[in-house]
Amino acid sequence: MIESPATDQVTAEDMKKLKHMLGATENRPKKEWGFRNYFAAGQNAVPGLERLVTAGLCVRGAPYMDAHYYHATQEGCAAVGLSKAATKRAFED
Numbered sequence: 001m002i003e004s005p006a007t008d009q010v011t012a013e014d015m016k017k018l019k020h021m022l023g024a025t026e027n028r029p030k031k032e033w034g035f036r037n038y039f040a041a042g043q044n045a046v047p048g049l050e051r052l053v054t055a056g057l058c059v060r061g062a063p064y065m066d067a068h069y070y071h072a073t074q075e076g077c078a079a080v081g082l083s084k085a086a087t088k089r090a091f092e093d
Contacts, residue, residue: 010055014048015080018057021072022090024080034077034086041067052076 019025021039023032041049041064049070052058057076061069072080077087 009051010057011048011051014051017045017048018052018072018076019080021058021070022077022080022082022086024082024086030083030086034082034088034090037071037090039070040064041070043067 017039022037023035024030028035038061039045039049039058043066046067049058049060052070053060056073057079058070058072061071063069072090074087074091077090082090
């Protein structure tokens with residue numbers, strides 16, 4: 001991940017949310033990472049997700065209940081270590 005004042009604010013917990021957003025978790029084989037690219041935020045998750053938005057690692061999407069969906073950017077995929085194939089998968093419809 002490129003260091004900048006915005007990324008300096010991103011916490012380890014925020015990065016866990018980004019990984020979850022992309023299905024890049026320990027319980028999934030790496031070949032399946034990128035099968036999804038969304039996080040349906042509850043109110044408690046919003047501050048961390050907004051830090052990811054500020055850092056350019058994700059974007060806010062459509063409204064969801066009293067928050068929004070969030071989606072990783074290309075930079076977010078790279079930050080969690082997705083391969084080119086997994087990144088491509090993350091952006092397919």
